Each structure stands twice: as structure tokens, then as C-alpha cells.
Amino acid sequence: MKKNKTAFDTRFWAGFTAENPFKVLDAFFDFADLDDYKQQLNEALRYSGSSKVYEQDNPASVFVFYTVVSSFLKACYCLREKSKKWKVKASLPSETVSQLSSLTKEEYENPFSVFQKAFNEKTPEEFEFFLREIVRLSLSPQAEDADTDLTIYYIHVIKMLDAAELMRERGVEKSRKRNQMAPVTA
Template sequence: MKKNKVSFETCSWAGFAADNPFKTLDAFFEFEDLDYYKQSLTEAVIYSYKGKIYKRDNPSDVFVFYTIVNSFLKVCYCLQEKSKKWKVTASLCSETVFHFSSLTEEEYENPFIVFQKAFDEKTLEEFELFLCKIVEFSLSPHARDPDSDLTTPYIHLIKMLDAVELMRERGVEKIKKTNQIDAVTE
């Protein structure tokens, strides 16, 4: 039975169709850095509650941000499945832990846990809906109190950004299966 592949929809912002989540992440971070994504996400959420338009001078930046983060969410969804076949290599020095302060010690040691927790709590569709809502609300000139929870998906997304950056810094490797045959003794 053939598995359905998730399209990462990278053509519009990366200029090519990526079918590998790790190559998509490379393109994601070639486009902008971690701080840009975290700051833009935070600003979009804040503007969701204001009566001001986010990026008023160039609202098309918000659409580009939306398409990139939507691709990122799809990659993270795939990474939760990859956790069974891939592992993060050696730990970093403790000095860099502060940089990833959104992660717990357990998540820092195994960033794949972040994706499992996020998608256990919210579906990919719920994350995509969150992204649509913050784009809609942040581009609206009318102040609103969004009727849905924007905080939970926001926190998960920040953690996913940190987890992916940590994985990129430390590297990932495929888990080698060892076929051990137990000797039968009589």
C-alpha cells in the first residue's frame, strides 16, 4: 500500500518543490533565520488583538510569511513520524541551552518529542487554521478578541521552531537497525 506524501508547497517561496523534510528545513532557514520567524509570529499574534494592520507598509510580507510557516507546519507534521527512524546526534554545550529556552530538558535532549506533543494536542488542520486566523486578524483594521485559543498553537509553534533549529545545529542521523540473533543454547 502506497503512503500518501504530504506536499510541503515550497515552490512559491523556495523556488523549487521539496519532497524531503530536511531539505525543506534548509530552504526555510536559508530564506530567513530563527529570530525572524519567532519575531514575526509573535508580532502577528499581537496584532491579532489590535485595531492596527500588521506590516501596513507591505502586507504582502504577511502572505509570504503565511506560506512559509504553512510549509514549516507540514514539515513538522512529517518529523513526528520520522522520530521512529531518525535521532538527533550528540548534545550541544550547555551554554547554548538558553537560546532554546522554550524547550524542557527532555525536549532539548530529544527535539522530536516537541512534534509528538504538538500534534497529539492539535491536528495539522488546527495549526493551519491558527495560522489563517492570525493572518486574517492581524491584517484587519478592526480590533477583535479572537474567539479561539491562539496561545496554545503559538506556544507549540515557538517550541517547534526551537526544536528544528536545535536539530539543524546538532544534526540528525538515521537509526541503524541491528539484527541480533539470539543464540539458542541447549
């Protein structure tokens, strides 16, 4: 039986079609850095409750932001299942955590858990709705309230951004089989 492949829709913004979530993360962080994504998300959310239009001089940049983050969320959804076969390489003692401050110690040690938790609480469709809602509200010249509380989605997306950056920095490797016995030496 043939597996269905997820369409990450990276061609528009990355210039190529990524066929696995790890390639999407590479393209995502090659396109812009973590701080840029966080700032854009913060700004879009801030403008979503006001009558000012976000990126009024260049609203097309908001569309690009939407497509990039939409691809990212699709990759994150796929990564929640990858923890069964993959693991993030161990952290280095000299590694600083300050930039990835949204993660708990457990999430820092196992970034895959961030994706699992997010998609256990919310569906991919709900995250897509969140993204469309902040874009719609941030581009609207009328002050409107969101149809739903956006805070929990925002927190999950920030955590996913931090977890993805951490995965990219450390790298991932195939997990060894749990039942594999280590050779006994005398």
C-alpha cells in the same frame, strides 16, 4: 502500494519543491533565521488583537510569512513520525541553550518529542486554522477577538521552531536497530 507524498508547498517561497521534511527545514532556515520567524510570529499575534494593521506598508510580506510557516508546519507534522527511524545527533558539552529556552531538558535532548506532543494535542488542520486566524486578525483594521484561544498554538509553534533549529544545528542520523547486538569482545 505507493506511498502518498506530502505536498510541502515550498515552490512559492523557496524556489524549488522540497520532497522531504528535512529539506523543508533547510530551505526554511535558509529563507530567514529563527529570530526573524519568532519576531514575525510575535508581531502578527500582537497585532491580531488591535485595530492596527500589521505590515500595513507591505501586507504581501504577511502572505509570504503565512506560506512559509504553513510549509514549516506540514514538515513538522511529518517529522513526528520520523523519530522512529531518525535521531538527532548528540549535543556538544559547549552547546548553549539560551536561544532555545522554550524547550525542556527532555525536548532539548529529543527534539522529535516536540512535534509528537504538538500533534498529539492539536491536528494539522487546527494549526493551519491558527495560522490563518492570526494572519486574518493582524491584517484587519477592526479590533476583533479570535474565534479560539491562540496561546497554546503559539507556544507549540515557538517550541517547534526551537526544536527544528536545534535539529538543523546538530544534524540527524539514521537510528540503529534497537535489537542489534553489539559484538562481544574478550
